[in-house]
Amino acid sequence: MDANFRRKLEESGADVEATLKRFMGKDELYLKFLAKFPADQNYANLGTNMEAGAFEEAYKCAHALKGVVGNLGLTPIFERVSILVEELRNKADADVDAARANEEWQEVKKAYEQFIDIINENIP
Numbered sequence: 001m002d003a004n005f006r007r008k009l010e011e012s013g014a015d016v017e018a019t020l021k022r023f024m025g026k027d028e029l030y031l032k033f034l035a036k037f038p039a040d041q042n043y044a045n046l047g048t049n050m051e052a053g054a055f056e057e058a059y060k061c062a063h064a065l066k067g068v069v070g071n072l073g074l075t076p077i078f079e080r081v082s083i084l085v086e087e088l089r090n091k092a093d094a095d096v097d098a099a100r101a102n103e104e105w106q107e108v109k110k111a112y113e114q115f116i117d118i119i120n121e122n123i124p
Contacts, residue, residue: 001027005122012076012114019073033072035123038116040068050105055096059088062108076111084108 001016009016016030023030042065049058062085069077084104088096 001031002122005118008118008122009115012118013074014115015073015075019071022071022073030072031123034119037068037072037074038119040065042068043112047105047109050102053093053098055088055091055093055098055101058101059085059091062088065108074111074115077108077115080104080107080111 006016020027020030023033042061046058046061046065049055049061062081066078066081066085069081084101087101087104
């Protein structure tokens with residue numbers, strides 16, 4: 001992995017060292033999965049469902065996104081989406097504090113966009 005790319009990931013809060021251990025120390029394997037991350041539809045589907053107030057479906061997308069970013073070591077996204085998951089967990093749409101959920105969604109978006117920019121700038 002390019003040292004500059006790694007530095008950008010780490011400065012943004014990614015846990016590259018622990019993640020590389022999960023990827024058996026293989027930079028190229030980690031890069032392969034990071035390259036696929038922008039195409040993962042969980043984020044887009046989460047946004048669609050959040051905007052529609054379909055919080056039960058949003059929960060499913062948020063939970064899946066949490067797993068993906070956790071495996072990739074993208075800690076800031078993981079932390080924010082974890083809060084959103086808990087806000088949505090086991091609640092009917094009418095029982096969700098929509099203002100709080102949307103506030104967390106905005107934080108997820110900020111973290112996500114930061115890493116997408118880093119990935120897109122560094123992986124062709």
